[in-house]
Amino acid sequence: MDERRTVKVSKYLSTHLRHQPERIGLTLDENGWVAVEELLRAAARHGFALSRAELDHVVAANDKRRFTVCRGFEGGVEGGGVEGDRIRANQGHTVAVDLDLPPAEPPAYLYHGTVARAMDAIRAEGLRPMARHHVHLSPDRETATRVGARRGRPLVLTVDAGAMHRAGHVFRVSANGVWLADAVPPRFLRLRG
Structure with a gap:
């Protein structure tokens, strides 16, 4: 996949997994997850044909690791993984989601x-x-x-x-x-x- 297409897909995913899922008929669960197949179908219905291979490439190749794919409903592969049936953005949401991240002790700066x-x-x-x-x-x-x-x-x-x-x-x-x-x-x- 060429770089322009990779950027275009990444921006599309960010828009719909962080800010406007309803625009293409998606409903994120309370933790921001949506079924990969549901996302692919919604994108196609709204004129943005996207293959699973392209999606997997963007998840794996994104230098900022913006997305996580996991299996089932109990978490799974951490950021950048492509094995699984659910996807979410790792942070940056403007829609109501609870990423369910535990408190962590930060570095000094x-x-x-x-x-x-x-x-x-x-x-x-x-x-x-x-x-x-x-x-x-x-x-x-x-x-x-x-x-x-x-x-x-x-x-x-x-x-x-x-x-x-x-x-x-x-x-x-x-x-x-x-x-x-x-x-x-x-x-x-x-x-x-």
């Missing part, structure tokens, strides 16, 4: 990529999830830089995750290594880069 135009609000209010369920934090500066660069010249914020955790804030980590927090108050942020 995490990172968040942003742009200059967001900094006044961040200084005043900290990081908020906006339309998503959680604030997304990266385990390294390089990833945060790439995230910030999607919206312009990136700035990287260092999050004192260790201090936040000691202060009682809860962190979770998705199957693809993205750290999630309900919010990050300004006092735990430092601008670098």
